[in-house]
Amino acid sequence: xxxxxxxxxxxxxxxxxxxxxxxxxxxxxxxxxxxxxxxxxxxxxxxxxxxxxxxxxxxxxxxxxxxxxxxxxxxxxxxxxxxxxxxxxxxxxxxxxxxxxxxxxxxxxxxxxxxxxxxxxxxxxxxxxxxxxxxxxxxxxxxxxxxxxxxxxxxxxxxxxxxxxxxxxxxxxxxxxxxxxxxxxxxxxxxxxxxxxxxxxxxxxxxxxxxxxxxxxxxxxxxxxxxxxxxxxxxxxxxxxxxxxxxxxxxxxxxxxxxxxxxxxxxxxxxxxxxxxxxxxxxxxxxxxxxxxxxxxxxxxxxxxxxxxxxxxxxxxxxxxxxxxxxxxxxxxxxxxxxxxxxxxxxxxxxxxxxxxxxxxxxxxxxxxxxxxxxxxx
Amino acid sequence: xxxxxxxxxxxxxxxxxxxxxxxxxxxxxxxxxxxxxxxxxxxxxxxxxxxxxxxxxxxxxxxxxxxxxxxxxxxxxxxxxxxxxxxxxxxxxxxxxxxxxxxxxxxxxxxxxxxxxxxxxxxxxxxxxxxxxxxxxxxxxxxxxxxxxxxxxxxxxxxxxxxxxxxxxxxxxxxxxxxxxxxxxxxxxxxxxxxxxxxxxxxxxxxxxxxxxxxxxxxxxxxxxxxxxxxxxxxxxxxxxxxxxxxxxxxxxxxxxxxxxxxxx
Ligand SMILES: Nc1ncnc2c1ncn2[C@@H]1O[C@H](COP(=O)(O)OP(=O)(O)OP(=O)(O)O)[C@@H](O)[C@H]1O
Ligand SMILES: [Mg+2]
Numbered sequence: 001x002x003x004x005x006x007x008x009x010x011x012x013x014x015x016x017x018x019x020x021x022x023x024x025x026x027x028x029x030x031x032x033x034x035x036x037x038x039x040x041x042x043x044x045x046x047x048x049x050x051x052x053x054x055x056x057x058x059x060x061x062x063x064x065x066x067x068x069x070x071x072x073x074x075x076x077x078x079x080x081x082x083x084x085x086x087x088x089x090x091x092x093x094x095x096x097x098x099x100x101x102x103x104x105x106x107x108x109x110x111x112x113x114x115x116x117x118x119x120x121x122x123x124x125x126x127x128x129x130x131x132x133x134x135x136x137x138x139x140x141x142x143x144x145x146x147x148x149x150x151x152x153x154x155x156x157x158x159x160x161x162x163x164x165x166x167x168x169x170x171x172x173x174x175x176x177x178x179x180x181x182x183x184x185x186x187x188x189x190x191x192x193x194x195x196x197x198x199x200x201x202x203x204x205x206x207x208x209x210x211x212x213x214x215x216x217x218x219x220x221x222x223x224x225x226x227x228x229x230x231x232x233x234x235x236x237x238x239x240x241x242x243x244x245x246x247x248x249x250x251x252x253x254x255x256x257x258x259x260x261x262x263x264x265x266x267x268x269x270x271x272x273x274x275x276x277x278x279x280x281x282x283x284x285x286x287x288x289x290x291x292x293x294x295x296x297x298x299x300x301x302x303x304x305x306x307x308x309x310x311x312x313x314x315x316x317x318x319x320x321x322x323x324x325x326x327x328x329x330x331x332x333x334x335x336x337x338x339x340x341x342x343x344x345x346x347x348x349x350x351x352x353x354x355x356x357x358x359x360x361x362x363x364x365x366x367x368x369x370x371x372x373x374x375x376x377x378x
Numbered sequence: 379x380x381x382x383x384x385x386x387x388x389x390x391x392x393x394x395x396x397x398x399x400x401x402x403x404x405x406x407x408x409x410x411x412x413x414x415x416x417x418x419x420x421x422x423x424x425x426x427x428x429x430x431x432x433x434x435x436x437x438x439x440x441x442x443x444x445x446x447x448x449x450x451x452x453x454x455x456x457x458x459x460x461x462x463x464x465x466x467x468x469x470x471x472x473x474x475x476x477x478x479x480x481x482x483x484x485x486x487x488x489x490x491x492x493x494x495x496x497x498x499x500x501x502x503x504x505x506x507x508x509x510x511x512x513x514x515x516x517x518x519x520x521x522x523x524x525x526x527x528x529x530x531x532x533x534x535x536x537x538x539x540x541x542x543x544x545x546x547x548x549x550x551x552x553x554x555x556x557x558x559x560x561x562x563x564x565x566x567x568x569x570x571x572x573x574x575x576x577x578x579x580x581x582x583x584x585x586x587x588x589x590x591x592x593x594x595x596x597x598x599x600x601x602x603x604x605x606x607x608x609x610x611x612x613x614x615x616x617x618x619x620x621x622x623x624x625x626x627x628x629x630x631x632x633x634x635x636x637x638x639x640x641x642x643x
Binding site (some may be wrong): 029030031034061063066067070090091093094097098102103104106241339342343344345346352375 | 510536
């Protein structure tokens with residue numbers, strides 16, 4: 001019984017025509033008009049003049065009133081003069097209310113002209129070019145803010161810096177440890193089988209140490225940090241943008257750059273190289289474990305050989321890329337955060353863009369490093 | 379039907395309601411009855427639990443104890459299907475508007491229509507435009523995004539969405555806050571018109587003394603975690619309770635009352 005009583009019964013709305021007169025019946029409510037069929041063949045409208053009798057209407061709401069008004073308008077457009085009669089007083093009042101409010105809202109403006117393919121292409125290109133320029137100017141603004149803070153170190157936000165180092169660096173240690181260790185294991189396993197085939201087991205040290213230290217550890221760390229920290233930068237700044245917190249900061253006289261961008265930028269520039277060193281160590285350890293298990297190269301032999309084959313240069317080259325990656329991730333993350341406009345939807349969109357762009361730019365920068373460093377013979 | 383259901387005309391019946399956040403109780407043993415076709419206002423100081431009471435009534439907040447009946451049906455522990463059918467019958471205007479920020483105003487108003495009816499898209503758009511007009515917005519607002527509207531326009535767009543399904547019961551959380559006096563007056567008028575022509579029941583939270591005098595049938599005063607006064611404005615303002623006196627006896631309260639008295643004379 002409870003389920004039945006939760007929903008009120010209604011009579012479907014209907015229009016019945018006899019010669020010379022049509023009657024509206026049933027409930028002209030949102031539920032009632034759902035199945036209302038007004039096609040000429042099913043109603044059988046009289047030829048010319050129509051007298052519409054509304055006395056049979058049970059209940060009416062604003063939706064039903066709208067349906068009745070549009071019906072009359074449609075009939076008149078099809079050159080049937082309509083006279084609405086017999087409406088109850090309170091129904092008439094509602095009809096008047098609806099009519100009056102619609103009139104005072106005015107007419108809709110014409111829809112904008114649809115764009116052609118060429119126009120859309122042109123606009124997209126311009127849009128992307130413009131984005132690039134705006135990003136460059138953002139980098140410039142960040143540089144100016146950095147210089148300003150260097151001149152007035154007292155204004156620097158140390159708390160924000162250390163807070164960011166903790167969340168971006170310390171909290172990322174477990175995931176980086178796990179991933180780096182597994183990468184070391186995988187590289188040692190895949191390479192080790194080939195080396196064993198040639199009886200060159202001991203070269204596992206070169207294989208693991210050089211690939212991990214120079215290329216893979218910095219890259220993996222940067223990618224994890226882009227997904228973890230870059231996205232949170234965008235989401236945080238973006239949400240503050242939506243709730244007008246960024247504007248509030250400006251009004252109070254705190255430049256958002258100083259509080260929201262510079263500490264993040266510096267924090268990541270410190271944290272990412274440290275994380276990379278950590279990843280170096282863990283991945284080499286992964287390789288060592290694998291070397292002992294699979295290739296009979298003990299920890300002693302491995303560690304003995306390690307300093308002989310890994311020069312300081314290759315270690316420093318790997319770690320030296322990290323601050324560049326850090327700057328890319330922090331700047332893209334913050335920039336995309338400031339690009340959020342007005343809606344929750346936009347926060348999600350810009351966060352995705354931020355992660356994709358920073359990973360893309362990190363890999364592109366890595367490729368550039370390889371080409372340039374190869375060119376000067378390192 | 380058992381006795382506790384109250385008179386058959388009660389659209390909202392709250393009995394012995396307790397709500398709490400963590401260990402703080404917001405309502406203790408609160409009772410409230412709202413009859414069909416009534417415009418009832420909930421008033422009380424900031425933080426007295428008006429919004430929380432509305433949220434409990436519209437099934438967004440699980441009460442710690444007590445019973446709430448909507449249209450005679452118990453909603454504490456209600457099933458999903460029954461809750462869905464019940465939601466079709468009331469509209470809610472949130473204090474912050476709560477419009478979907480990625481949809482235009484017209485699409486916002488169309489969401490409940492699309493969810494609860496099988497009308498064709500063109501008719502839904504027409505109905506949405508009507509609700510936008512009813513809320514007193516110009517027609518071209520329909521195509522705009524919420525972030526392109528002013529604070530007062532947002533309120534009205536949110537009202538349009540609350541009216542989308544022609545609900546029999548309408549909840550409004552501070553509908554006239556942030557409206558200019560002319561629009562606030564027009565809003566009071568609209569509420570009265572809708573009540574009279576549709577038999578709408580309206581429950582609103584408001585601090586607007588003009589609205590309280592012009593548009594309400596009864597006013598429930600929340601304080602001390604209960605309803606401490608529930609009567610038409612005339613009577614409530616004569617209450618001896620210190621909280622109620624403090625609320626209405628300020629200079630603003632007296633000005634609004636005198637103005638109403640002048641208008642009546
Ligand atoms: N999600 C929440 N968690 C914890 N406490 C809450 C939460 N929401 C509300 N409260 C507390 O419940 C109390 C009542 O809040 P409520 O929003 O109902 O007040 P209100 O009467 O609507 O006030 P106002 O007139 O300012 O809107 C307040 O003390 C508030 O701090
Ligand atoms: Mg509130």
